[in-house]
C-alpha cells in the first residue's frame with residue numbers, strides 16, 4: 001500500500017483494518033514533495049507535499065487561497081505536519097460502522113448500517129449503497145478549482161478528473177477511488193483558471209476545533225467571472241452544486257430573495273436521512289454567505 005504521512009494508514013494497521021504486505025513510502029520519490037507554480041497560473045503539487053506546506057507556501061496562499069484555507073482547516077498542527085495531500089484525498093471514510101468493523105456494505109455486509117441507524121454525520125447526496133461522506137477539507141477546495149490528479153502505476157501515468165477519481169464510490173463499494181492495483185496519486189494538478197479571483201473555504205464543525213466538517217463549502221469567482229461552488233460533508237466524493245445555480249450567481253446583482261431561492265435550488269436533490277436534515281440548513285446558510293461574498297466581487 002502507498003504510505004503518505006501514515007496518519008490514517010498506521011491507525012488502520014493498528015486496528016487491523018488494513019493489513020498491507022508491503023508499504024511504499026511515497027515521500028522518497030524524487031519530486032513528490034515539490035510544488036511547481038507555472039507562469040500561466042497552473043500548478044503541480046506532488047503527492048507527498050504536506051498539508052502544512054500548502055498552508056505556509058506563499059504562492060499557494062496568494063494564488064489558490066481556498067486550498068490554503070482548506071489545508072489550514074484540517075484537524076491539528078500535528079496532522080498537518082505529517083499528512084500529505086495524496087493521503088488526504090485517499091483517506092478512508094470516518095463512518096463509525098465502517099471503522100468499527102461492523103458488517104456494513106464496505107465491510108462485506110449487505111446493507112449500509114447508517115441508512116437506518118446513527119446517521120448524523122452522513123451524506124445528503126449518495127451515489128451508491130454506502131451513506132458515508134468523504135472527510136477531506138482540501139478535496140472541497142480542489143473541486144471548485146477543477147483540479148485533476150496524475151495517477152502513476154506500472155503501466156505509466158494517466159490523468160483523471162476528481163469526479164472520475166471518485167467515481168468508484170458508486171461502483172466499487174469496498175473502496176472510494178477508481179485506482180487499479182499498484183496505482184497511486186502521484187500529483188495534484190491545478191489548471192490556469194484556478195489562480196486568483198475571489199476564492200475561499202468555510203467549514204462548520206460540531207466542535208470549535210480539531211473536528212471533521214459537518215458541512216463545508218468552497219467557492220471561486222474566477223478571473224473570467226465564472227463561478228464554482230462545492231460542498232463538503234455531504235457526499236462520498238466531490239460535490240459541486242448545480243451548474244445552473246453557479247451560472248445565476250455569476251450573473252450577479254442578487255437580492256436576498258434570489259439568494260434564498262438559489263440556496264434552496266442548490267439543495268433540491270438532497271436526500272436527508274433521519275438524523276442529518278440539519279445539514280441541509282447548514283449548507284444553505286453557508287451558500288447564502290458565499291453568494292453574498294461572491295456577489296460583492
Ligand SMILES: Cc1cc2nc3c(=O)[nH]c(=O)nc-3n(C[C@H](O)[C@H](O)[C@H](O)COP(=O)(O)OP(=O)(O)OC[C@H]3O[C@@H](n4cnc5c(N)ncnc54)[C@H](O)[C@@H]3O)c2cc1C
Nearest residue numbers: 004005006007008009075083084086087088090136137185
Ligand atoms: C484526529 C484526526 C482529525 C482529522 N481531521 C481532519 C480534518 O479536519 N480534515 C481533513 O481533511 N482530514 C482530517 N483528518 C484526516 C487526515 O487529514 C488524514 O489522516 C491525512 O490527510 C492522511 O494523509 P497521510 O499522508 O497521513 O495518509 P496515510 O495515512 O499515509 O494514507 C491514508 C490512505 O491513503 C493511501 N494513500 C496515501 N497516499 C496515497 C497516494 N498518493 N495515492 C493513493 N493512495 C494513497 C494509503 O495507502 C492509505 O490507505 C483527521 C485525522 C485524524 C486522525
